[in-house]
Amino acid sequence: MSNDEPPVDSARTTLLDEDWAAVVAGLAIIALVLLGVIPAGLVP
Secondary structure, three states: OOOOOOOHHHHHHHHHHHHHHHHHHHHHHHHHHHHOOOOHHHOO
């Protein structure tokens, strides 16, 4: 068998990091809309 595959714990950590990045990006967009930087009509 090959040892090229990453450990399971590493894969889970990567997924969590991606999820938190998406949360932060979403909150940033909401904050920009609330501050009026992005017009509300641009956000569906």
